Amino acid sequence: xxxxxxxxxxxxxxxxxxxxxxxxxxxxxxxxxxxxxxxxxxxxxxxxxxxxxxxxxxxxxxxxxxxxxxxxxxxxxxxxxxxxxxxxxxxxxxxxxxxxxxxxxxxxxxxxxxxxxxxxxxxxxxxxxxxxxxxxxxxxxxxxxxxxxxxxxxxxxxxxxxxxxxxxxxxxxxxxxxxxxxxxxxxxxxxxxxxxxxxxxxxxxxxxxxxxxxxxxxxxxxxxxxxxxxxxxxxxxxxxxxxxxxxxxxxxxxxxxxxxxxxxxxxxxxxxxxxxxxxxxxxxxxxxxxxxxxxxxxxxxxxxxxxxxxxxxxxxxxxxxxxxxxxxxxxxxxxxxxxxxxxxxxxxxxxxxxxxxxxxxxxxxxxxxxxxxxxxxxxxxxxxxxxxxxxxxxxxxxxxxxxxxxxxxxxxxxxxxxxxxxxxxxxxxxxxxxxxxxxx
Amino acid sequence: xxxxxxxxxxxxxxxxxxxxxxxxxxxxxxxxxxxxxxxxxxxxxxxxxxxxxxxxxxxxxxxxxxxxxxxxxxxxxxxxxxxxxxxxxxxxxxxxxxxxxxxxxxxxxxxxxxxxxxxxxxxxxxxxxxxxxxxxxxxxxxxxxxxxxxxxxxxxxxxxxxxxxxxxxxxxxxxxxxxxxxxxxxxxxxxxxxxxxxxxxxxxxxxxxxxxxxxxxxxxxxxxxxxxxxxxxxxxxxxxxxxxxxxxxxxxxxxxxxxxxxxxxxxxxxxxxxxxxxxxxxxxxxxxxxxxxxxxxxxxxxxxxxxxxxxxxxxxxxxxxxxxxxxxxxxxxxxxxxxxxxxxxxxxxxxxxxxxxxxxxxxxxxxxxxxxxxxxxxxxxxxxxxxxxxxxxxxxxxxxxxxxxxxxxxxxxxxxxxxxxxxxxxxxxxxxxxxxxxxx
Numbered sequence: 001x002x003x004x005x006x007x008x009x010x011x012x013x014x015x016x017x018x019x020x021x022x023x024x025x026x027x028x029x030x031x032x033x034x035x036x037x038x039x040x041x042x043x044x045x046x047x048x049x050x051x052x053x054x055x056x057x058x059x060x061x062x063x064x065x066x067x068x069x070x071x072x073x074x075x076x077x078x079x080x081x082x083x084x085x086x087x088x089x090x091x092x093x094x095x096x097x098x099x100x101x102x103x104x105x106x107x108x109x110x111x112x113x114x115x116x117x118x119x120x121x122x123x124x125x126x127x128x129x130x131x132x133x134x135x136x137x138x139x140x141x142x143x144x145x146x147x148x149x150x151x152x153x154x155x156x157x158x159x160x161x162x163x164x165x166x167x168x169x170x171x172x173x174x175x176x177x178x179x180x181x182x183x184x185x186x187x188x189x190x191x192x193x194x195x196x197x198x199x200x201x202x203x204x205x206x207x208x209x210x211x212x213x214x215x216x217x218x219x220x221x222x223x224x225x226x227x228x229x230x231x232x233x234x235x236x237x238x239x240x241x242x243x244x245x246x247x248x249x250x251x252x253x254x255x256x257x258x259x260x261x262x263x264x265x266x267x268x269x270x271x272x273x274x275x276x277x278x279x280x281x282x283x284x285x286x287x288x289x290x291x292x293x294x295x296x297x298x299x300x301x302x303x304x305x306x307x308x309x310x311x312x313x314x315x316x317x318x319x320x321x322x323x324x325x326x327x328x329x330x331x332x333x334x335x336x337x338x339x340x341x342x343x344x345x346x347x348x349x350x351x352x353x354x355x356x357x358x359x360x361x362x363x364x365x366x367x368x369x370x371x372x373x374x375x376x377x378x379x380x381x382x383x384x385x386x387x388x389x390x391x392x393x394x395x396x397x398x399x400x401x402x403x404x405x406x407x408x409x410x411x412x413x414x415x416x417x418x419x420x421x422x423x424x425x426x427x428x429x430x431x432x433x434x435x436x437x438x439x440x
Numbered sequence: 441x442x443x444x445x446x447x448x449x450x451x452x453x454x455x456x457x458x459x460x461x462x463x464x465x466x467x468x469x470x471x472x473x474x475x476x477x478x479x480x481x482x483x484x485x486x487x488x489x490x491x492x493x494x495x496x497x498x499x500x501x502x503x504x505x506x507x508x509x510x511x512x513x514x515x516x517x518x519x520x521x522x523x524x525x526x527x528x529x530x531x532x533x534x535x536x537x538x539x540x541x542x543x544x545x546x547x548x549x550x551x552x553x554x555x556x557x558x559x560x561x562x563x564x565x566x567x568x569x570x571x572x573x574x575x576x577x578x579x580x581x582x583x584x585x586x587x588x589x590x591x592x593x594x595x596x597x598x599x600x601x602x603x604x605x606x607x608x609x610x611x612x613x614x615x616x617x618x619x620x621x622x623x624x625x626x627x628x629x630x631x632x633x634x635x636x637x638x639x640x641x642x643x644x645x646x647x648x649x650x651x652x653x654x655x656x657x658x659x660x661x662x663x664x665x666x667x668x669x670x671x672x673x674x675x676x677x678x679x680x681x682x683x684x685x686x687x688x689x690x691x692x693x694x695x696x697x698x699x700x701x702x703x704x705x706x707x708x709x710x711x712x713x714x715x716x717x718x719x720x721x722x723x724x725x726x727x728x729x730x731x732x733x734x735x736x737x738x739x740x741x742x743x744x745x746x747x748x749x750x751x752x753x754x755x756x757x758x759x760x761x762x763x764x765x766x767x768x769x770x771x772x773x774x775x776x777x778x779x780x781x782x783x784x785x786x787x788x789x790x791x792x793x794x795x796x797x798x799x800x801x802x803x804x805x806x807x808x809x810x811x812x813x814x815x816x817x818x819x820x821x822x823x824x825x826x827x828x829x830x831x832x833x834x835x836x837x838x839x840x841x842x843x844x845x846x847x848x849x850x851x852x853x854x855x856x857x858x859x860x861x862x863x864x865x866x867x868x869x870x871x872x873x874x875x876x877x878x879x880x
Contacts, residue, residue: 132613137699158697159638164628168699169609169706173572173800174664183665185797188604188736198599202736224614224708225623225878257598259577259608260700263797266609268664296628296642357625357703360613438665440738
């Protein structure tokens, strides 16, 4: 039976008592960003809760209570998986209808009034200060689909693909929290690929795309020269977010030889605001896609159920008169339905590979999975795949069509694990609207 | 005539009064890292100097005096170019033999004893907390040499090369200060490139290389979606360091398709400890290499003398009985002599291109120039070029030879601008020793 809270948690809420994701909030009254958890349609301000004795029945956290007054979750994350587990479990007991400590919050009217805030009234911020951001390419269906467009199905995957989790270093400064508008980037593109010599045109991007991904935050790093073992890598995982790695396909096509994507990817990457702790996803482990290649020892993971059963959906909302992103309805088409289990490489494998060179991983580092796609039509995580490189258009509601994103288009990603409508473990949404390019 | 200091500055010192580079130091007595400047064979502890009224004759800095007690130069950098100029000029007057303020330091025995430390007795730290690190590819001779090895001289440069400064996002966490040993990385490599199918071997890197670069620190960023104009980009430049972007060529060859270098580059990047402020290099401006391509407007820089005349040298010291890196002599061969002017793209152009997508640049971001090579033998900034991809060996002193680096090899990069031995503007050294791979 689902855990039940004394706070109202509507059926279908992503933020059930089984979840309790962590984020950073502020509101009009208290502008300093501070940690919170989300439950139902509310947030519990952990700074206020902690200052008012909320953690008094959790003596082990006593010396670390300051982490709940910081402007990011980095210090909390740095306390490690056992502490996250203990704190989440304690907060579940505080919020449970059968709480053993009713005086701490449930029956403490003053503290309830000051520390419980409607999600509608809070602003969310980046949950962690990101050290480095790395984007992997572990969604094998996406890699195959894209590779097929360029090289045909026989040579779709590069020879290294099944031997190691391919990745590139991304741009940490351009990672933004859900709700932040993204300006269409300018860049150099080749309008006529057949022309010789190639002369670029400088223009707002014409092939603006999305990439549906999962993101993972690191809570335990390694010293330079040391490594992270694939079978102990779970200890390094703080939690997960949804991610949209906006991509300028035409800019990418011209710039990426020979060092990889650069400006095509560094104008914005959106993540969801609430970090679902690794422990909250434990019940949803499933086996990832099969890799028939014999792996190097350092990538052999004992845990076979190494990825998560998370239903993912992407909505495209076209411009309407509604002023806010969230309020735009009626013009929304769900363009992608897939699942986070569509990965050839697990996050522990990504971590192990990342650190195998001796590369320092730090608390707050963000790793992206790479685009997650299924194999069927309507399950792909990028427009480029859905429109077969540009050959077909995507049909939207009301007879509208799209190939790439137009100004005013809003992309909203949702992700949720679980079947019981009363105990879902979801990510909320990861939303961004494309604003026009800023003219020169 | 050269500025003269009342502190001893030996002939040929990189740290003349005309320089005054900034760094972060600690010593056995005061372990908290703090800002300092280098002069001759000494460091002036700016924290101590500031606390003891040293800046009392510079009223404009009064409200910002705290920046000299921080653990990095980020806050000082954020004050902007005019303040850096003012502070450096003031410190020159304090240290000048004809100082108008002798009581502040020159004749203040107690403060001299506490704030002036021999460089031999201090530990240097990373000068800034690095936000993001980006590595460019602006050394056109290097790009040509490498491209020739892979594709022949006709197709050496990719079509985009002269249209935009190619770059990739690097790994900020692996940037270390001069003197930090680098462990040889493990990685997947292809031992026999002719075999089909390709099966990687997991091994310590066998083709460990260097990349001689200049690094630049950003002191003024841009908001997301905004840009940095190429002709105002100088305002965003705090200063410069030497850089060695250690590279595992065999790892790179296998991993880099299709997203660029990853583990081949993220196990260590060494920078020199002292940041030479942008203003200190102003007298050494020269014209860069000619780019005959018609550039997009956003890359057209009015300042033609857009790069600097900095003599660069690379020493390779092979293992000997001397215990410290610096003390190893006799076994040293200068393997590269070149100049920092060998760039097709200037740092203002790199900044303008980086931000043209709307990518956020932040104080403390580090940009690398890419490998700097001349066109003659003995002027190339990587071993791969010098050994023509592996065809020839590099001759060292005492009949030794090298293709790639062996364990115990030490690489020391030096860079210096100016002709007058009494007023050189140099970078000191950028040193790293290869330690054996840590076994699994």
